[in-house]
Amino acid sequence: xxxxxxxxxxxxxxxxxxxxxxxxxxxxxxxxxxxxxxxxxxxxxxxxxxxxxxxxxxxxxxxxxxxxxxxxxxxxxxxxxxxxxxxxxxxxxxxxxxxxxxxxxxxxxxxxxxxxxxxxxxxxxxxxxxxxxxxxxxxxxxxxxxxxxxxxxxxxxxxxxxxxxxxxxxxxxxxxxxxxxxxxxxxxxxxxxxxxxxxxxxxxxxxxxxxxxxxxxxxxxxxxxxxxxxxxxxxxxxxxxxxxxxxxxxxxxxxxxxxxxxxxxxxxxxxxxxxxxxxxxxxxxxxxxxxxxxxxxxxxxxxxxx
Amino acid sequence: xxxxxxxxxxxxxxxxxxxxxxxxxxxxxxxxxxxxxxxxxxxxxxxxxxxxxxxxxxxxxxxxxxxxxxxxxxxxxxxxxxxxxxxxxxxxxxxxxxxxxxxxxxxxxxxxxxxxxxxxxxxxxxxxxxxxxxxxxxxxxxxxxxxxxxxxxxxxxxxxxxxxxxxxxxxxxxxxxxxxxxxxxxxxxxxxxxxxxxxxxxxxxxxxxxxxxxxxxxxxxxxxxxxxxxxxxxxxxxxxxxxxxxxxxxxxxxxxxxxxxxxxxxxxxxxxxxxxxxxxxxxxxxxxxxxxxxxxxxxxxxxxxxxxxxxxxxxxxxxxxxxxxxxxxxxxxxxxxxxxxxxxxxxxxxxxxxxxxxxxxxxxxxxxxxxxxxxxxxxxxxxxxxxxxxxxxxxxxxxxxxxxxxxxxxxxxxxxxxxxxxxxxxxxxxxxxxxxxxxxxxxxxxxxxxxxxxxxxxxxxxxxxxxxxxxxxxxxxxxxxxxxxxxxxxxxxxxxxxxxxxxxxxxxxxxxxxxxxxxxxxxxxxxxxxxxxxxxxxxxxxxxxxxxxxxxxxxxxxxxxxxxxxxxxxxxxxxxxxxxxxxxxxxxxxxxxxxxxxxxxxxxxxxxxxxxxxxxxxxx
Numbered sequence: 001x002x003x004x005x006x007x008x009x010x011x012x013x014x015x016x017x018x019x020x021x022x023x024x025x026x027x028x029x030x031x032x033x034x035x036x037x038x039x040x041x042x043x044x045x046x047x048x049x050x051x052x053x054x055x056x057x058x059x060x061x062x063x064x065x066x067x068x069x070x071x072x073x074x075x076x077x078x079x080x081x082x083x084x085x086x087x088x089x090x091x092x093x094x095x096x097x098x099x100x101x102x103x104x105x106x107x108x109x110x111x112x113x114x115x116x117x118x119x120x121x122x123x124x125x126x127x128x129x130x131x132x133x134x135x136x137x138x139x140x141x142x143x144x145x146x147x148x149x150x151x152x153x154x155x156x157x158x159x160x161x162x163x164x165x166x167x168x169x170x171x172x173x174x175x176x177x178x179x180x181x182x183x184x185x186x187x188x189x190x191x192x193x194x195x196x197x198x199x200x201x202x203x204x205x206x207x208x209x210x211x212x213x214x215x216x217x218x219x220x221x222x223x224x225x226x227x228x229x230x231x232x233x234x235x236x237x238x239x240x241x242x243x244x245x246x247x248x249x250x251x252x253x254x255x256x257x258x259x260x261x262x263x264x265x266x267x268x269x270x271x272x273x274x275x276x277x278x279x280x281x282x283x284x285x286x287x288x289x290x291x292x293x294x295x296x297x298x299x300x301x302x303x304x305x306x
Numbered sequence: 307x308x309x310x311x312x313x314x315x316x317x318x319x320x321x322x323x324x325x326x327x328x329x330x331x332x333x334x335x336x337x338x339x340x341x342x343x344x345x346x347x348x349x350x351x352x353x354x355x356x357x358x359x360x361x362x363x364x365x366x367x368x369x370x371x372x373x374x375x376x377x378x379x380x381x382x383x384x385x386x387x388x389x390x391x392x393x394x395x396x397x398x399x400x401x402x403x404x405x406x407x408x409x410x411x412x413x414x415x416x417x418x419x420x421x422x423x424x425x426x427x428x429x430x431x432x433x434x435x436x437x438x439x440x441x442x443x444x445x446x447x448x449x450x451x452x453x454x455x456x457x458x459x460x461x462x463x464x465x466x467x468x469x470x471x472x473x474x475x476x477x478x479x480x481x482x483x484x485x486x487x488x489x490x491x492x493x494x495x496x497x498x499x500x501x502x503x504x505x506x507x508x509x510x511x512x513x514x515x516x517x518x519x520x521x522x523x524x525x526x527x528x529x530x531x532x533x534x535x536x537x538x539x540x541x542x543x544x545x546x547x548x549x550x551x552x553x554x555x556x557x558x559x560x561x562x563x564x565x566x567x568x569x570x571x572x573x574x575x576x577x578x579x580x581x582x583x584x585x586x587x588x589x590x591x592x593x594x595x596x597x598x599x600x601x602x603x604x605x606x607x608x609x610x611x612x613x614x615x616x617x618x619x620x621x622x623x624x625x626x627x628x629x630x631x632x633x634x635x636x637x638x639x640x641x642x643x644x645x646x647x648x649x650x651x652x653x654x655x656x657x658x659x660x661x662x663x664x665x666x667x668x669x670x671x672x673x674x675x676x677x678x679x680x681x682x683x684x685x686x687x688x689x690x691x692x693x694x695x696x697x698x699x700x701x702x703x704x705x706x707x708x709x710x711x712x713x714x715x716x717x718x719x720x721x722x723x724x725x726x727x728x729x730x731x732x733x734x735x736x737x738x739x740x741x742x743x744x745x746x747x748x749x750x751x752x753x754x755x756x757x758x759x760x761x762x763x764x765x766x767x768x769x770x771x772x773x774x775x776x777x778x779x780x781x782x783x784x785x786x787x788x789x790x791x792x793x794x795x796x797x798x799x800x801x802x803x804x805x806x807x808x809x810x811x812x813x814x815x816x817x818x819x820x821x822x823x824x825x826x827x828x829x830x831x832x833x834x835x836x837x838x839x840x841x842x843x844x845x846x847x848x849x850x851x852x853x854x855x856x857x858x859x860x861x862x863x864x865x866x867x868x869x870x871x872x873x874x875x876x877x878x879x880x881x882x883x884x885x886x887x888x889x890x891x892x893x894x895x896x897x898x899x900x901x902x903x904x905x906x907x908x909x910x911x912x913x914x915x916x917x918x919x920x921x922x923x924x925x926x
Contacts, residue, residue, distance in 0.1 A: 059414075059415045060414075060415075061411060061414060061415070077414070077415075079417040079418075079419065080417075082415055082416055082417040082418075083417040085415075087412065087415045089408070089411060089412055091408070093407070093408040093409050093411050093412040094409065094412065095336060095340065095409055096407075097339065097340055097343040097344070098336065098339065102339070106332055106335075106336055107416065109328050109329065109331065109332030109335075110329050110332050110413075110416040110417065110418050111416065111417060112325040112328055112329070112417075139343075155412075
């Protein structure tokens with residue numbers, strides 16, 4: 001399977017028509033996209049840019065007006081594809097009258113899992129997404145938005161998919177949930193799964209994506225590795241720890257002497273997410289997570305400080 | 307334009323697990339759970355309470371006339387309403403609701419076929435309905451058992467009150483049937499192989515000529531000849547001619563001379579249409595001439611083409627339509643007959659044509675009933691039903707009950723005791739037994755054939771009315787053998803299952819229309835289907851609702867596809883007949899055939915629904 005591309009679109013175009021069959025909206029225009037196996041790909045874009053249309057086309061829920069699309073080597077929506085992919089919609093599209101356990105059991109049945117398998121898989125997934133015993137026995141109509149996202153993710157993983165489509169995966173989650181979701185995405189990537197996610201939360205995308213594509217008015221405007229796209233080539237940043245004020249001033253002076261313009265020389269700040277996690281005493285972020293350039297890791301705050 | 311081709315083949319090798327029943331079952335189970343959690347099951351006890359209250363309070367359902375307590379009937383009606391309500395409002399709701407809430411978005415991203423979704427929904431709804439019907443059925447069963455003792459006592463009391471009506475001990479009426487067989491008895495039937503065949507029965511020795519077909523006056527009986535294959539119209543184009551009919555007048559016993567009056571009718575009908583004297587039919591396509599029958603029996607009538615004004619004492623032959631000639635006896639005392647070669651056409655120039663066919667004997671009809679009209683003295687009209695070689699093993703031990711006039715299509719206006727007579731005849735030995743009885747409208751009369759007289763083999767049943775005030779409407783099912791049926795619990799289960807079949811078809815249709823249409827439009831579609839499938843049946847039985855309904859039914863039948871629509875969309879046909887509530891068991895064969903039909907209809911709905919879903923952009 002090495003070298004295979006889980007998602008390939010060539011000239012993919014979708015035009016929505018009105019009731020009378022007249023062309024109404026050009027939602028997607030000539031999208032060429034290739035996903036590599038085992039990567040996390042972020043699909044960005046403002047509202048109406050074609051993100052959801054792209055995902056629906058990949059799921060086979062709508063059909064392309066022109067172009068070609070192959071998912072896991074097959075036509076989207078066919079059982080051979082859906083058997084091996086998972087989908088987390090942007091809202092809870094689950095039966096609200098089922099309990100959490102019944103929901104996972106239902107989707108397990110759709111994937112042909114046996115009774116024993118379903119039972120163990122249900123326990124495993126609900127533990128993974130952090131739904132406790134009481135929550136599992138409640139109907140989904142009683143779930144909070146965060147709980148709905150968690151159960152939604154569990155159903156997306158019930159078949160241990162090769163390809164995962166996540167639509168706004170962190171929407172509605174608190175910072176702890178957001179962090180857990182991002183950690184989970186990275187873990188799934190490490191297990192070799194391919195993940196396509198669309199999100200409005202750019203920081204989240206940056207934290208987990210290997211590559212991103214930016215859509216605007218149905219066209220792919222930017223495509224590449226996150227680091228490549230975000231690196232500011234003409235700015236060089238040095239971070240030091242333990243230097244005195246005089247030492248810092250000497251470094252700034254040395255930079256000026258070397259002919260560089262000093263744009264900023266200040267103490268960095270931590271992210272609000274890190275601050276929140278530390279305050280509530282949640283598990284700190286995985287060390288393997290890539291640091292943010294614009295929101296660098298700051299020094300540890302002493303307990304109770306702030 | 308060259309586009310890069312990417313390697314996608316490596317992914318195409320993983321097979322999908324083949325387990326459609328597990329997926330179908332999952333969809334069915336979730337649909338079933340949805341119904342339960344919407345608390346639809348509460349409708350079941352409500353329906354049961356309504357059935358019981360109706361049974362207790364309505365005199366119309368007084369149970370003493372029926373072998374099975376009326377609770378069965380009312381509970382079946384309640385179940386039918388239940389099935390209709392669930393299909394109309396929930397089955398049409400389930401799919402559009404999933405579309406609106408976008409649950410179907412997610413569902414269709416799973417490896418579940420569209421047909422599995424549609425079939426699963428229908429299966430889940432059917433399971434839900436089956437659960438509710440089982441609740442009502444179980445309640446009705448328990449209620450019936452509790453009530454049975456009351457019914458038995460009431461039946462016995464009424465029997466004592468009505469005993470004076472029975473002319474002879476053997477003349478059992480329905481009350482006696484209840485007392486004899488018990489309130490929980492059920493029956494199956496063996497219908498006559500042939501009948502009713504009408505004849506004229508003469509007192510003593512009948513006239514010697516066996517080739518003569520007889521009719522009696524004012525009985526509605528008539529002799530008919532089909533003129534379609536004669537050269538009548540062809541010859542008429544060359545000029546007028548004459549029609550000669552030779553009849554055989556019959557002198558009444560003790561009469562000095564023969565005096566008979568006849569009516570000659572020319573009618574335009576479809577072949578096989580014997581509704582010649584149906585009072586509800588329009589009569590403008592009928593010409594009639596009253597003529598006295600001369601001693602030699604020759605009736606001679608001029609034939610002419612249409613002209614204005616129409617000539618007197620002549621028959622005008624219309625240019626189009628199937629022509630039939632009919633001859634009737636006019637007065638109550640008139641009896642006449644005809645044999646083969648009785649009709650002759652004579653044209654100038656020596657042209658003659660003699661019809662070889664024997665006349666066809668037709669009784670008076672009303673809707674689908676053939677009327678047996680009474681006379682105090684022979685010659686008298688009789689109706690014959692024939693049972694061919696009834697196997698002895700079917701009859702069990704003891705006397706065999708012969709049921710007369712069980713269906714709603716049979717009735718009598720008789721108000722005097724013993725107004726009719728049934729004669730059981732063994733064709734193999736010539737032996738006969740006669741019983742007089744009073745036909746009761748809408749209820750069966752039971753006569754028991756002594757085991758020593760007949761217990762298997764061929765049997766003839768001859769019916770006749772004994773007074774001029776009596777007449778009985780007869781259909782082929784009017785005379786039949788009543789045989790022991792299923793145990794009561796099986797009997798009831800069959801009825802409940804029939805309602806379930808009815809509901810399954812409704813569910814399948816509701817799911818089908820709702821795969822494409824909104825909830826509201828789906829409901830309208832289902833209402834239309836129910837109207838055609840149930841009211842259409844009523845229209846076909848136009849006699850029950852009057853001439854205007856007949857007019858409407860005939861227009862629908864004449865419309866393109868209307869005949870097929872009214873003939874084939876018969877949802878009511880799946881429900882137990884009215885006779886079921888009186889204890890008539892549904893044959894296993896009929897139940898099997900209905901099940902096969904419902905499965906076939908459901909399969910078609912699944913196939914069409916799956917196609918609609920597959921071609922639909924559910925997320926557009």
